[in-house]
Amino acid sequence: MPQLEIESVLVAGRGPAGCAAVTACERLGVKAVAVHSESERSARHVRLADDSVLLGPAPASESYLAVNRIVEAARRTGVEAVLPVPPALAGNARLASAVIAAGLRWVGPDPEVLERLGGDGVEPASERGFLAWVTAEGLRFTTPVARDRAAGIARVSWTPGVPEQLPAAARRLPELGWRGLVTVGISPDGELAEVAAGLSLDMAVLERSHGVDAVELALRSAAGPRDTAAAPAGSAPRSAVAVQLRSTLAPGTAGRITGRLPGSGRPPVPADGVDLVAVTGYDPGDRLDGWYDALLATVSAGAADTPTAARAASDALSGLPETGVPHDGAEVCAVLGRLAADEALPRG
Numbered sequence: 001m002p003q004l005e006i007e008s009v010l011v012a013g014r015g016p017a018g019c020a021a022v023t024a025c026e027r028l029g030v031k032a033v034a035v036h037s038e039s040e041r042s043a044r045h046v047r048l049a050d051d052s053v054l055l056g057p058a059p060a061s062e063s064y065l066a067v068n069r070i071v072e073a074a075r076r077t078g079v080e081a082v083l084p085v086p087p088a089l090a091g092n093a094r095l096a097s098a099v100i101a102a103g104l105r106w107v108g109p110d111p112e113v114l115e116r117l118g119g120d121g122v123e124p125a126s127e128r129g130f131l132a133w134v135t136a137e138g139l140r141f142t143t144p145v146a147r148d149r150a151a152g153i154a155r156v157s158w159t160p161g162v163p164e165q166l167p168a169a170a171r172r173l174p175e176l177g178w179r180g181l182v183t184v185g186i187s188p189d190g191e192l193a194e195v196a197a198g199l200s201l202d203m204a205v206l207e208r209s210h211g212v213d214a215v216e217l218a219l220r221s222a223a224g225p226r227d228t229a230a231a232p233a234g235s236a237p238r239s240a241v242a243v244q245l246r247s248t249l250a251p252g253t254a255g256r257i258t259g260r261l262p263g264s265g266r267p268p269v270p271a272d273g274v275d276l277v278a279v280t281g282y283d284p285g286d287r288l289d290g291w292y293d294a295l296l297a298t299v300s301a302g303a304a305d306t307p308t309a310a311r312a313a314s315d316a317l318s319g320l321p322e323t324g325v326p327h328d329g330a331e332v333c334a335v336l337g338r339l340a341a342d343e344a345l346p347r348g
Helices: 015-028 044-048 067-077 094-100 111-117 204-211 214-223 225-229 306-317 327-340
Strands: 007-013 031-037 051-056 081-084 128-135 138-150 153-158 180-186 192-196 239-247 273-280 296-304
Touching: 007 015, 007 067, 007 273, 015 031, 015 044, 015 067, 015 214, 015 273, 015 296, 031 044, 031 067, 051 067, 067 081, 067 094, 067 306, 081 214, 094 111, 128 204, 128 214, 153 306, 153 327, 180 214, 204 214, 204 239, 204 273, 204 296, 214 225, 239 306, 239 327, 273 306, 296 306, 306 327
Parallel strands: 007 031, 007 081, 031 051
Antiparallel strands: 128 138, 128 180, 138 153, 153 239, 180 192, 239 296, 273 296
């Protein structure tokens, strides 16, 4: 188990991404305190955490996205740091400033850097981009990524067969002061589009590609140069695929999960040479709250090539039992089928 300078964090997030962050903290020996709204007192990310704290009413603006409530929750629980999970929080310069002003560590880029380069809270969804861990020494674990989108949201992400040249501005991120994880979108003309902090939904592509833990990298950046220098070397890059399974209930409509989703119950058994990880925010019996993002689960796979990784992810999604809510599994598996057959996807 790696030794980290930070021993306790407030995990500011929910759903599958929040569950993944809490689970990573447990694996790293870091105490994780979850946050929740009044409607999610018994949500899965709360059950997994060492402790939890109420933020406020169900609307995200009064709970999960409320800067003052998050900072006050961190103060009350006595944690050392705040780990913002989604880009909407990780890119919030006001939240970063408030956390630092409270005498706590902020797990992400400095607020001044967020003001200049990020801070818009966008989950990158450009058709191409890259992920990296940014240190004072440069970009590490740089991972090109291609994306298939639905309604402006990346639903399948993968490492392209022919990596692109990084925009010059991307190579300057270290000297501009960015530290920690970054997810970048590249515009059609080859320039930077979105620049996001936090554990974007694509970050599993970096993890499966390089065999590293994104939460560990984020915490090491927040702890300082000594912990950064002690970070794992990772493994030789492999192909990787990550998918997001979403409910197709009408916006604002609640539901009830009745069957096991990928990441709930027994973990999937991958083929030899495949690294497969599934994470969900829900167990059977859990309520899917209409207030929040309809993301049900994420599945990511690393393998020697993209078709093999895509087949492994598809196998984890195929034959799901009745889940109690409609979802886009068939559409996602269709995209994975194209990748498994090594066919070019249509441009969005």
